[in-house]
Amino acid sequence: EALSKAIAKAAAPAKKGATGKADLLAKKVGLGLGMSKAPPSSVKMPSTKATSAKSLVAPAPSAASALPAPSSSRTSVIGSSRKLLGLDAQGSNNTSSARSSASASVSEKALPIPDASLKLFAGYLTKKGEGVFASSQHRWFVLYRTAEIHYFDGEAVNASTHKGAISLEGVRHADITRVKPGTNDYSFTINTPRRKWQLKAASKPDYDGWNEALRELLEAS
16 A cells, blocks of 8 residues: 555656646647737738729829820821812812813714805814823814814714814804914814814914914804
8 A cells, every 4th residue: 555655646746747738738829829810909910902902993094185186197198188089179170170071072062063065164183182181083174154163083974973063152263372383383272162172283284274264254253
């Protein structure tokens, strides 16, 4: 019995020490768990949520800055386009003139061919068309006492060869002018109320013949 008490007394301090160490370890673990769950109120963690939100939101542009600035190159391109497309004032006038000339040619072409007994003079002339790209055509012209000049494709005078007519109504001899007097160029113009006709004789005798025939007709009327 005495031996049993001695053994129990010797084992008691060791058990107490082990228990003390276990309690100390539990306290340390509990303190660590407490820190991970809720930090002390005195410790302030940096907040990045508000900063990130502010940096992601861009300032809205003002109404004045949203409008595009006027471009001078755009105006110049439009001006060039207007000029290239013939929308300027001069191009409009040229277009109107070409249309009126075309209408005059159509109406004068519809004039009937006068009777052969009314023929006053005839001969070949070169007729220059109107416009930049107009071509010149060699036609047989016939002057009639009806104050009309009809031209044909060849010397055969009929409806199938008839190409057009020049009405001399309201025309005076002064309205017929030579383009380059004093030269070997025998071009001349006839200014009618509807159109300016550009004709050319092949030689001086041809030009003189036309000039005298037109003078006789226009001064007599």
